[in-house]
Amino acid sequence: MNRLFAVARILVAASAIALAASGCTSLYSHTNKSLPPPEHKVELPPARATLNVSGERGNPKVLMFLSLSGGGSRAAYFSAAAMLKLQTVMAPTDLLAEVDVISAVSGGALAGATYAATRDIELRRPDLALILAPHSGPSSPDRLPELAVNTVDGTIRCSAPLSPPSQTRINDLLASTFNAARAVTALCDQSAMTDLRPWNADWVRERMQRNYLWRWFGSWFLPINIVRYWTTAHDRADIMAQTFADSLFDTPTFGRDLSMADLNPKRPFLILNATNASQQIRHGSPQIDETPFGSVFTFTDEDFRTQLASDIRSYELARAVMAASAFPVVFPAMTLRDYRPAFHEACKRTPVVDHDYCERDRYMHVFDGGNSDNLGLKSIKRVLLQMHASGEINKYDSVIVLLIDAFAVPPGMRRTQPDPRGVLDYFLDLNVTQAVDSLLQLNREALIDEFADRQLKWTPRDCENETRELPAPLCAALKARNIKPPLNMQERLVFYHVGFDDVRDDLKLRERLNRIPTSFTISTSDVKTLDEAVNAIVTPDNPCLVAIAALVNKSTATPDDVKGAQIECDREDVLPSLRSLPQPTKR
Secondary structure (H helix, E strand, C coil), X not given: CHHHHHHHHHHHHHHHHHHHHHCCCCCCCCCCEECCCHHHCCCCCCCCCCCCCCCCCCCCCEEEEEEXXXXXXXXXXXXXXXXXXXXXXXXXXXXXXXXXXXXXXXXXXXXXXXXXXXXXXXXXXXXXXHHHHHHCCCCCCCCCCCEEEECCCCEEEECCXXXXXXXXXXXXXXXXXXXXXXXXXXXXXXXXXXXXXXXXHHHHHHHHCCCHHHHHHHHCCCHHHHHHHXXXXXXXXXXXXXXXXXXXXXXXXXXXXXXXXXXXXCCCEEEEEEEECCCCCCCCCCCCCCCCCCCEEECCHHHHHHHHCEEHHHCEHHHHHHHHHCCCCCCCCEEEEECHHHHCHHHHCCCCCCHHHHHCCEEEEEEEHHHCCCCCHHHHHHHHHHHHHHCHHHHCCEEEEEEECCCCCCCCCCCCCCCCCCCHXXXXXXXXXXXXXXXXXXXXXXXXXXXXXXXXXXXXXXXXXXXXCXXXXXXXXXXXXXXXXXXXXXXXXXXXXXXXXXCCCXXXXXXXXXXXXCXXXXXXXXXXXXXXXXXXXXXXXXXXXXXXXXXXXCCCCCHXXXXXXXXXXXXXXXXXXXXXXXXXXXX
């Protein structure tokens, strides 16, 4: 014990010396880095965290989005459980492997970022295992040395990326099975990504149901955090970001925190959504701010470049997840350094045009993305508008948007309780979560209706700085192409909203789902309730999922194919347990 106190004293003393030497009030306020100066002519590799997406995963003619809503650990576990079920529910089709883009917010960001920063170590395809097994044994004359095939459980594993001869052989052997060679090649490519943890069902479920509140609270008392918290800009959100990093977003061997550059290139593009909490500069400065307070800020290459002149690739993944989850009152806003003055021509002149703008450090502050869009759909809408403006959308026969929504109807306070406070309410007024939920309820319904109706709306106000929702270059591109609102996507868009309301025939289960609180802790009973919901909704005979699986398995989908999927996913009684009801009513 004496040794522990000695170590603690050394850490505190070392931290105090470092702080005294720095004398900087912005210490630990931010960790994002500047873009390289233009004169250095450094070409940064493409970021996986980007709005410039494509349908390269799975069927190249289908562009599939997965949107994961907010809701703390309730959303994290519900999203992860649904994602795991999507991998097997339509076997042999892995619907999760067809997802090209994940847009996530708040609790959903935990699950989405975890998938984006892990790797597959096996492919469960009994049909392919039977074909490849004769070519994987040591006695096979045309042996594929990279493969280990188990025909008992139908799994395929890789020890290394495929060599050119092996790739050619795989292409020949699996030519008759649509997209099979691509799936095996992607699996083998991931075998070299040893810095990423395996995407394992048991591990994922355990990490999504961890009590992060207690881990966060315990981290406060580490000597280094005590010194930082009370003497620098290091705050509660920074401590929780490190808590996430230590549990989810670090390397398995040495524990190095993962950055956005470490995202698995074989995984979907990742869009993490936060809310801009910064004062907007609209005039009187060499460079105004396009995006107003309350607008969506994405942790993508585009928003980092245009709004911060910063490099997204070097930013820590755990901090991006925390920013998307920094619920007001519980967590302060996350801070990002704004490097744009160093790149502005007005600041390169001699003498400097504006000393206040050019010579003072500037920052952006962001908090929980749920305050601007708790569904992650606004960023998908922005991507689709951009793809229409550029003509890229014409590459795809269909666009699928699957929304996993952990929204719980605010129950309100019990009428039978004279004092509705819980333990934490003695320190924080947590009723603010119910107040915010009630405000977000109307906004979320309007956004869901846009996708359900396949009519993506915007107004001139969405292109004005004071009320901007769309970036100026996108507004200009839409105007140049004469694309007017609403954007009609009747011919391509298939939308499926998976939420607690889908548990239609079990009112008690729905009541239990809606009672699960929004927090970064979750009980064992609530986990079982969420598993019940996923097992009731994501089923092999869910007609919408059957139709989506049929779409992704077609090399070319006709408008009639898309229309058929739309009809199945638009039905009010999508769930098979309700097929005994009268003729379904369409939305």
